Amino acid sequence: MVDYRVEDQFAILEINNPPVNALSLHVREGLLNGVLRASADNNVKAIILIGKGKTFPSGADIKEFSRPGKAPWLPEVGHTIESSNKPVFSALHGTALGGGLEIALFSHYRIAEKTAKVGFPEVHLGLLPGAEGTIRLPRLTGLVIAMEMITSGRQVSAKEALKFGIVDKVVEGNLLKETKAFAKSVLGQPLEPRKLSLCGVKDADQVDKYYEAALKELLKKYRGVIAPVSCLKSIRGSAQLPYKEAAELERTLFSELMSGAQSAALRYSFFAERAASRWNLPNGASSANSKPLTIKSAAVIGAGTMGSGIAICLIRSGIPVILVEQNEKMLENALRNIGYILQGSVKLGRMTVDQRSDCLRILQGAASIEKLKDVDIVIEAVYENLKLKQEIFEKLDKICKPTALLCSNTSTLDIDLIASVTSKPDRVAGTHFFAPAYIMKLLENIYGSKTSPITVATIMDLGKKIGKISVLSKTCDGFIANRMNKIGTEAAFLVEEGALPHDIDQVLEDFGMPMGVFKVSDLSGIDIGWSIRQEMAKKQGITLTLETHYVSGERYSSLADRLYNLGRLGLKTGKGWYRYNNASNSRKPIIDPDVTDMILNHCEKLRIKRRQISPQEIIERCLYATVNEGFKILEEGVAEKPEDIDIVWQYGFSFPRYRGGPMFYASQVGLKKVYERICYYHESFPYSKHWLPSDLLKKLVSHPNEVPINLWMNYTNSKL
Ligand SMILES: CCCCCCC[C@H](O)CC(=O)SCCNC(=O)CCNC(=O)[C@H](O)C(C)(C)COP(=O)([O-])OP(=O)([O-])OC[C@H]1O[C@@H](n2cnc3c(N)ncnc32)[C@H](O)[C@@H]1OP(=O)([O-])[O-]
């Protein structure tokens, strides 16, 4: 794992632990033994640490964190490096991150290849750089840069690292050769000034001021997240305490974080995200044995909210797009709107003026689908109407080349029904983007019963290419995301039973959701949900009234319909579940006593006896109903694994990453407890079928050994 050789009186310790040279036990042992061996060898003048393959170590081995670790620990390896009697040079390329950068900071000199990046991403795993990174970085960069880098986890370029004093030289060409050349130029110079444990923090006298300012920012930016604050405390220690005591404080804070629930969830999320990109179909095809097609051109049909956003995602990634609308006027409006959105990105510094022009150059409009005969993929995003979508797919089937993929952005409709009107159902799939499509990271890809592995591989790959996190779902009503989301439904029932919208929003926000469910509803528009409910009623041949309390034997809340009838359509009309001060263009929700009156009247009319509702009940009702549906989704094979579901929630609904996702959260609460509460709510609310307990969950609780291992995460038992 660490290859040792001596060349030109340099001991070269080449770290060889693909894919990212993580500092697992054998690497730590190899480094420790290699440095001791080189230090004792009179033929060796200097030691060079370098990574084999694509990178210098990108950190400690995160997989080791979930089992009892073994010495030598990283700080011990680090101190052996620093106290060597020979100068140690770290030659950095790729991504020198976390423990990798810490090893480099124990070295006496650091040389970086021009494209290298360095950083401390531990905060994203709910940790801090625990091998004295928080003590050593401020000694090189000063407090402000160290605070910013460590609490944000940001990777900095070699050029910036040079400016900050993190590296001593940036080189081009052969890194080892250049490192040797640099080493020769400094050989013989005293090592003591190069040992960071002997240096002070130069702006230590300013620490309280910097700490307070940074803390204020962090509390605003990372509500409820604990690791950034621990990072900050440790950096403060680096300035206030003698080196050894600061290192002890760092170790204590690191251990606290490591044993906490947030880091467990964040480490799980790291692996879940990577697991979600791997997929298996029931027919044996998988990401490992299916090759994607290359997408060189695309078309998007329907340039409304979603279609315009999807087109932006594609052109931003350099894929030329033909955007189709019903007529020239609508097309013109849509193209203008896309221009404005990209202008906004330029203003926010997310793209340059030239990049905007490049995007617009590869976007062309069309008022008919006849022009789509040569594109590699079509993504349809017209109204959510099966008949309309089928008409379009029937035409596309005739117009497009036989190899083209035909995809729909439908949020709910069965992909098999859409594919059934084409002669090539193997080429049909769902590509479900989330609004606003040019911002939200999730792409929920859907396969039907005839979708081919090549089609699946291509849409999963396309997601990656356009910067999305792709998750695969089998077709069903609502797929993973919309089918599982029971928060809105339960929240409305809770309001009928005694809570008020702002109570529920507060509890959900305290839980970590960026915005409560009623605020979200105001933002997207009360009319959206109203149309969906009317459409559903039409399908079932029923009429909804303001007194409707049951639909087909299922409990129904007409509270939102009352808002609609009052013209309270949300933010756009200045009133919805909340009131808004439209005169000052404010988006800040204000609690409205009229809404409370409306709710109380509604309950009186329907003779619903209101009661006190606890925050605990709000969380359980909103989340456990959702989790129960998640287990049904697994049971039916709609999602292949719980990690897929959790990633959908993190990236589609901004579920707090530090809670892992609803499925991981349930495992942390304890599946038995969750199951018992679901059974309790099922008894209490027999007219909501989402409380009917999932068989899979029941089995997991009563006969865990009978559940196929791939249906449940590896992390459940170990709790990370
Ligand atoms: C006594 C006290 C001791 C305290 C010691 C503390 C030390 C320290 O402060 C803590 C750390 O370093 S914490 C660590 C701080 N460092 C970080 O947080 C860096 C985390 N890593 C990254 O950010 C990205 O992987 C890179 C940017 C490195 C590469 O990106 P890319 O090129 O797109 O590649 P990719 O697809 O992302 O990964 C490829 C494969 O490698 C896998 N893998 C990756 N890193 C791993 C690791 N550290 N480990 C294990 N595995 C790791 C990854 O799972 C995947 O395998 P899979 O089988 O497909 O799942």
Ligand SMILES: NC(=O)c1ccc[n+]([C@@H]2O[C@H](COP(=O)([O-])OP(=O)(O)OC[C@H]3O[C@@H](n4cnc5c(N)ncnc54)[C@H](O)[C@@H]3O)[C@@H](O)[C@H]2O)c1
């Ligand atoms: N809005 C969301 O939040 C959201 C999120 C995910 C998925 N979706 C799904 O995306 C699809 C589009 O939703 P939207 O919100 O963008 O709707 P929208 O009403 O904003 O846009 C639909 C567009 O399709 C155009 N159109 C209709 N028929 C057409 C035709 N024959 N040829 C060309 N263009 C045609 C319309 O003119 C309109 O501009 C729906 O299937 C919806 O369920 C919506």
